[in-house]
Amino acid sequence: IEKRIPDPSQTQMLNRLWELQKSNGYIHDDDIKELAHLFNLSAVEVEGVVSFYHFFHRKPTGKYTIYLNNSIIADIKGFHRIKETLERETSATFESVDRTGTFGLFLTPCIGLSDQEPSALINFYPFINLNVSRVKDIIAKLKNGVLPETICDAPADNIRYTPASGKSVFFKEFIPGTAIAKLTDIQPLGVIEELKKSELAGRGGAYYPTWKKWNAAKVQAASPKYVVCNADEGEPGTFKDRVLMNTQAQSLIEGMIICGYTIGAAYGIVYLRGEYWWLKNKLDEAINDYRSKGLLGKNCGGINDFDFDIRIQMGAGSYVCGEETALLESLEGKRGEPRTKWFFPVERGYLQQPTIINNVETFCAAARIIEMSADQYIKIGIAGSPGTKLISVSGDCQLPGIYEIEWGMTIEELLQLCKADDPYYMQVSGPSGECISVEEKFRRISMLDLLGQKDIRCGGSFMIFNKQRDLVKVLLNFSEFFKNESCGICTPCRAGSFIIQRKLERLDNGLANEADLEELKSWGTIMRNTSRCGLGKTATSSLIMAMDKFHDYFETKLDKNFDGLNLKFDMNAATKDYEEYKI
Ligand code: SF4
Structure with missing residues (x-):
């Protein structure tokens, strides 16, 4: 499969590392030397790649x-x-x-x-x-x-709810070839028009209009172009792309083919998170099935002069690789550090060529829109937010799983559907998203993002916590996650996430006072305003919101008489701690 797509050598770095990790249980010193020789890199560069990913180890990891x-x-x-x-x-x-x-x-x-x-x-x-x-x-x-x-187990798909009256977009039957068959009637510009009419926007959380992104890649003169599916859903609490890939691999493949046809690309890559190795065979089978039916490869889908093929690239355990430029670096076999944004990926993405990056849900939705037509699609949902959205529901409820909701559903309706157990606090869109109290249950879930309106955008994760859950422990878990996942390249995120985690530990242990709360807020703001990529910018969103919305609760966690002055943070010490921690 790899040979079908002409990739320069270093792009195969992660694949070689996976082979070594899986066969030997770790990456040996001699492996580093060999890989350096193979890819014409220094040993330090190879070591740098290995050390970046959680699933590559330099010591044995056991049988x-x-x-x-x-x-x-x-x-x-x-x-x-x-x-x-x-x-x-x-x-x-x-x-x-x-x-x-x-x-x-x-x-x-x-x-x-x-x-x-x-x-x-x-x-x-x-x-x-x-x-x-x-x-x-x-x-x-x-x-x-x-x-x-x-x-081992076969994880259940747990599709708990789809809209009534045939309004399900994602989970109705999909016959291979039905969406790409429409391409014989509509030119690439027709696809752009359909997507524009549908108002489909990137479902990774940024909600950038899909038609604009595809059009921006389409008008690029450079060739070759690439289509990349971000299947690296790493936001804790999110699992909708897992279910889509397990049940709807065909619509994902066709979404990528339609994108390739629209922008003039011949290659597609699915960047699949390392945690989903168990899904890879199934996806490979679906891709091979498409090849055998002539729906991938030369004259793809029976369209003359349109050649398109797809391969899967396994990630290796790094949350920040969900950030699109970090993902590109990872695809190129490097450390998954976010790029400085001189160019958008549609201008210079994978191997510096025009590249579309969308997530699994976006490609599946694009295929469904072409299959059913935008006219039908916009009849679902609400004005300004047509269609449906997949939500991964977990936590304190009786029916965790996937909910395909029409945009416009309220938080209260969703809580009722999943039989939430005395909900008190919800975390929407994962640890980097929005924290909401049960008093906000009247709010709708929609793409509308207008100041003054109360709607909530949801990237896909909806975690429910009841009154027995200690909010500080929840936030501490999130802060530990961001501290571990920070790539460390910029100081506000590297040091800030470490400091915030320490502060929350003190709060959890009853060793914090008002000044600590102020410092938590100010570090949160510094990180949001000065971090280099989305990870650092959003890592403290839920903390800042929680401190505003649950002010009384935080007050109860303070020791008013505790003199926190002698525990004030020393930036140099924190950075040193961090370095030791990383080592
Ligand atoms: Fe890396 Fe964090 Fe800076 Fe992003 S914000 S580049 S993850 S250190």
Whole structure:
């Protein structure tokens, strides 16, 4: 498959590293030298790539490498019991390997299974809804030589709700070839017009009009052009793209083909997060099926002179690679550090060529719009927000899973649908999104983003917390996540996320006073205003909002008599701490 798409060598770096990691359990010194020679790089450059990704290790990770999810949803569903049981049963401690080299235990922040927590990956095979006896059973079987792939789970899709009266956009039957068959009647400009009429906007959270993005790549003179699917949904609490890829791979493939046809690209790449290795075979099968039917490859879909093919690139455990320019760097086999934005990817993206990057939901929606026509699509939803939106619901509710809602649904309706359990606080669009109290349940979910209006945009994650959940612990979990995922390239995010996590720890331990709250706010603002990419800019959004909306609650966490002065932060010390932590 790789040979079909002419990539210069370093783009294969992650694939070579995965082969080594999977076959040997780690990347050996000699591997670094060999890769440096192969890709004409220095050993330090290769080392830099290896050290960037959580799933590449420089020490053995055990015959069975276990990644246990420690997201806040896992936490409230029994993560600690599972963690203790794993340590007891394997005789390993987390972030290390047992003495016999059999079990390696590691924590990871989100594996896209928030509707089935606690969950873990063992040698990248999924294990869901874990409890103590199940963990004991799994470990006993592994000790007896049973292979993880023979006892792993098939995660449920949990599609809980779709709109009535045939208004489901995503989950109705999709016959391969139906969307691309329409291309014989409409020219690329016709696709742009349909997308414009549909008002489809990027579903990764930025909501940039899809037609504008595709048109901007279409008018570029440079060639070749590329179509990249961002299947790196790493925002804790988000798992809708997992379900789409598992159930609707065909509409994803056709969305990419339609994009390729529109902008004049011949190559598509799905950047699939490393946590979804278990989905790769299924996607490969769907791609091969399209090839065998003549729907991919030369004269793709029967369209003369339109050649288009797709390959999958596995990521390796890095949240920031969901940022589009970091993703491009990663695709090129480098550290996934966000680029300085001299150019948009539509001008200079993958290998400095015009590139469209959209996420899975956007490509699936584009295929459905071409299949059903924009005229039909805009009949669904509300004015200014036509169509439907997929929401991943998790946390304190009886029915976690995927909800395909018509835009315009209120928070209250969604809470009722999922049978929320005494909701108190919701985190919308993941840790980088918006925190809302139950008093805001009248607000609608829509794409409308007008100041003064009360609608909520939702990137796809909707986490529910009831009154028993300690808000500071939730925020502490988020801050730890951002601290671990910061690429470290710019100071406000690198040091700020570290400082904020320390401050929240103090608040959690009753060792903070009013001054600490002020410092939390001011660091949050500094990060938002001065960080280089979206990760740092949004990492403190929910903290700042929570401090405003739940001011009384934060007051109860303070020790008014505590003299916090001698605990004031020293920036140099914090940065030093950070460096040690990273090492
Ligand atoms: Fe890296 Fe954070 Fe700066 Fe983004 S904001 S470039 S993740 S350090």
